[in-house]
Amino acid sequence: MLAPLEHYLILSAVLFTLGVVGVVVRRNAIVVFLCIELMLNGANLAFIAHGSALDSLDGQLVVFFVMAVAAAEAAIGLAIVVLIYRNRESTDVDEMNLLKL
């Protein structure tokens, strides 16, 4: 570890917080997805930092599974975004306020 564990955890918290800001503030659905991925990566960094500090491999295994879940979620979520765009000609999350077009 290049720096004390707390430095890595603070970086992880910063990444997560930036993801939260992005999800709340941005209106484009694709950028909201990007910020969700950013939050997942913040959590991944916390897992691996703790795993390295505790001499354990469990943190890396959990990150492996988180990445697989993120890949499946990104694929389905983007397919949904493309379909919504085809119907409504817009990716603005503020305009997606009806369940049925």
Next chain:
Amino acid sequence: MAGQLLFYLLALMTVGGAVAVVALPNPLYCVLSLVLTFLGLAGLYLSLNAQFVAVVQVIVYAGAIMMLFLFVVMLIDLRAEERGALRLPFQKLAGTIIALGVFAGLINLFVSTPLRTGAKGLFPPGRLAEIGTVQAVGKVLVTQYVLPFQAMGVLLFVGIVGAVVLAQRRTRQG
């Protein structure tokens, strides 16, 4: 000393990319900034003895998932976000305050409670060279974590089927 400097450089790259994702108006630039963030994170994982995860991060996250995002950004005709009125008043300010609350909670958790109280794992500093290698991860993945591994297979299969079903065009009846 060089170690700490390297950490700060990687952290700067990561946080810079993350700030750009949130701040830039053009979604294409946001996707590319996130790729930069992922590369910085891969470097940080390397510094934490997670070689396999670092390579998987570059291949899967920066390589495959971001390429998927790029395809979608190219398929959809995107203008830069309109500067119209936001739905809620003071949305940006409220969002930032909520995020600062989240940040304060996380920092409180990380800095005040005693860390490293979990059970120590099997890789004391004597075996540090083995911890992040493909052999070590693979061995644990098919022995101790075999059930989550199989569940991941099912999840990815469901993802594939779902994506194919969603992508089909409805043929008109009659």
